Amino acid sequence: PAAIYEFILQMGESHIILTTRAQAIGAVAQTLELGEMNIEESMLLLLRRAQIAPAHVQLEDIPETSLTLAKSIALVMGGLPLALNQAASYIEETGCGLAGYLRLIEAQLAKMLNVNDRALIGDHHTSVTATWTLSFEKIKQNNAAAAELLYLCAFLSPEKIYEEFIIDSAPALDAVLQTVATDPIELHWAIAELRKYSLLRTDPDSGALSIHRLVQTVIQDTMDEETRRCWAERTIKAVNQAFPQVEVARWHETWSKCQRYYPQADASTE
Numbered sequence: 001p002a003a004i005y006e007f008i009l010q011m012g013e014s015h016i017i018l019t020t021r022a023q024a025i026g027a028v029a030q031t032l033e034l035g036e037m038n039i040e041e042s043m044l045l046l047l048r049r050a051q052i053a054p055a056h057v058q059l060e061d062i063p064e065t066s067l068t069l070a071k072s073i074a075l076v077m078g079g080l081p082l083a084l085n086q087a088a089s090y091i092e093e094t095g096c097g098l099a100g101y102l103r104l105i106e107a108q109l110a111k112m113l114n115v116n117d118r119a120l121i122g123d124h125h126t127s128v129t130a131t132w133t134l135s136f137e138k139i140k141q142n143n144a145a146a147a148e149l150l151y152l153c154a155f156l157s158p159e160k161i162y163e164e165f166i167i168d169s170a171p172a173l174d175a176v177l178q179t180v181a182t183d184p185i186e187l188h189w190a191i192a193e194l195r196k197y198s199l200l201r202t203d204p205d206s207g208a209l210s211i212h213r214l215v216q217t218v219i220q221d222t223m224d225e226e227t228r229r230c231w232a233e234r235t236i237k238a239v240n241q242a243f244p245q246v247e248v249a250r251w252h253e254t255w256s257k258c259q260r261y262y263p264q265a266d267a268s269t270e
Helices: 002-009 039-049 064-077 081-094 097-113 128-142 144-153 163-168 175-181 184-196 213-221 225-242 248-253 255-269
Strands: none
Touching (some): 039 081, 064 081, 064 097, 081 097, 081 128, 144 213, 248 255
16 A cells, blocks of 8 residues: 555545455555456356357346356355356366266366466466465465465355354364464454455454355365365364363353354365
8 A cells, every 4th residue: 555655645536446355455546346246147157258148138048058067167156256257267268068077077176177267468477376375375474373374264154154163172282373363463463464355254243254155175185085074173172172062951041152153163074
């Protein structure tokens, strides 16, 4: 923000749109956060970018078979424009079609996310995996605890990861993450580091964290087998630590927390 502030002051009455992954821009501009595309937007981007449907055609004018396949691909991509664009580019360049691409991502999603977009102009052929891997490396250099928090989230249910859950799981975490989990201020700074790269989102009402499913896929795929197994075990132990011990006679006292943590227990079974 500081680097562009003087430039903005010199623009007079002009209107400027800035795009950034930064979550905090201070008084430089009014923030409008863009989430993932909805299913209809995702399908249109995929079909138009892959040259399967002309730019002016709407969904109701596209054959049902293509719509069904496009919807299945869009659901896997979770409304992420970068991933949808990469998918469409692959379909256009290889001619594999929607059905062929769907079979590929169902069988080897992580590998397909690492396929460079060769159709882009110039040398910027960055895959989804390469884009996020650069962010992972920067986070590891800047904040080791934030990196470990990201790895933990990669094995949890992607939605509604409550700060309370992370705090309750602290005794089962390793030393670096345990120190952060027991200090709310340090925990917030670790979360801020991940939000800076748009790898985690925060619900302002509940305070719950969420992580995109494709981010989880890429993180797990960048680990070797031993590291992946280690973090899976750590996650299961963390969930076991956080989940309340339920006494039958007093179940009502822990029921609310059990409901909040159940998705994490369910993810652990996988």
